[in-house]
Amino acid sequence: MTTPGAPAQQPPSIEVVGLYKKYRAHNVLEDVNLSVSPGEVYALTGPNGAGKTTLIRTVTGLAFPTRGEVRLLGRSVHKEGTRARAYLGAVVEAPARFYPQFTGTQNLMLHARLAAMAPGAQPVTRARVREVLALLELTRMAERRVAEYSLGQRQRLGVASAILAEPKVLILDEPTSGLDPLGIGLIHRIVTSMATSGCAVILSTHHLREIATYAHTVGILTGGRLVENVDLRARQAAYRFRVDDPVGAAAALERLPFVKKVSTRTPYAIAHLGGEARVPEALAHLSGVGIRVFEASPDLFDLYEYYRERVEQP
Numbered sequence: 001m002t003t004p005g006a007p008a009q010q011p012p013s014i015e016v017v018g019l020y021k022k023y024r025a026h027n028v029l030e031d032v033n034l035s036v037s038p039g040e041v042y043a044l045t046g047p048n049g050a051g052k053t054t055l056i057r058t059v060t061g062l063a064f065p066t067r068g069e070v071r072l073l074g075r076s077v078h079k080e081g082t083r084a085r086a087y088l089g090a091v092v093e094a095p096a097r098f099y100p101q102f103t104g105t106q107n108l109m110l111h112a113r114l115a116a117m118a119p120g121a122q123p124v125t126r127a128r129v130r131e132v133l134a135l136l137e138l139t140r141m142a143e144r145r146v147a148e149y150s151l152g153q154r155q156r157l158g159v160a161s162a163i164l165a166e167p168k169v170l171i172l173d174e175p176t177s178g179l180d181p182l183g184i185g186l187i188h189r190i191v192t193s194m195a196t197s198g199c200a201v202i203l204s205t206h207h208l209r210e211i212a213t214y215a216h217t218v219g220i221l222t223g224g225r226l227v228e229n230v231d232l233r234a235r236q237a238a239y240r241f242r243v244d245d246p247v248g249a250a251a252a253l254e255r256l257p258f259v260k261k262v263s264t265r266t267p268y269a270i271a272h273l274g275g276e277a278r279v280p281e282a283l284a285h286l287s288g289v290g291i292r293v294f295e296a297s298p299d300l301f302d303l304y305e306y307y308r309e310r311v312e313q314p
């Protein structure tokens, strides 16, 4: 499910194949299939009780599937656990558990020592611990006992521990729950920068409007079934121009050779340009034919509306 904007086709970092999970007679996951490429952010969403945490627990190896397989970097999580998880960073059941009597730095040093035991792992230095604490804006709290941390600070410490050993696969269960708006923005920036450096990311979330701005793919899980994989980059390839004459603007844009599709939604003319790099050319063309442009922006797909429709009528 690699999308435009994500790196070119490479073997998937995360593969979930025909996954079923039953608790007693209750099917919690049914035939879930997904794959996430290096550099891709895959957001998992769905109503309460849909099975997101169960899927994340199974993907990270904390729960066993009734049927099916999960591979991380080509290795089976449930058959080659240690090696499959060697490059995995995860927060499952947020906020992550830490020793409350130890400081943030001490807890991360402990995680660093554990991470160093993984096969082929590079040692995590004290400088790296300081770096991730700074990244998560926890420097001021670094030498305080975790017992004194707020929920949001513990949440951020969890993400710090997940990225500490520079994982190639990052899995976060509701990493922004309990965070304030700036904290949510911080987690989004960190996830984006991990993905840019080639890490494959799965995160579960209920924050649809925010996730729509940076996830490549959104998986909608309802009643244990993955009912949709929404390729967001493909849906956001359109740009909208707020103009004084939407119909005239649409006709003018249609004449450009790189424009694939145009429509109007007063006061906007909407065009699929094939990429952001074409925006200046489209603007110059519109102004050349005498159309006044007041605003140009990506025509964001309304994931919330889409989700509502899919969840109400799966």
Ligand SMILES: Nc1ncnc2c1ncn2[C@@H]1O[C@H](COP(=O)(O)OP(=O)(O)OP(=O)(O)O)[C@@H](O)[C@H]1O
Residues within 6 Å of the ligand: 023, 028, 046, 047, 048, 049, 050, 051, 052, 053, 054, 055
């Ligand atoms: N250990 C367990 N034993 C029995 N049933 C379980 C267990 N864990 C989860 N379930 C059931 O599996 C279903 C899915 O739960 P899960 O926690 O995966 O949902 P979720 O999508 O993460 O929900 P939320 O958005 O509320 O966090 C629920 O019906 C839950 O009751």
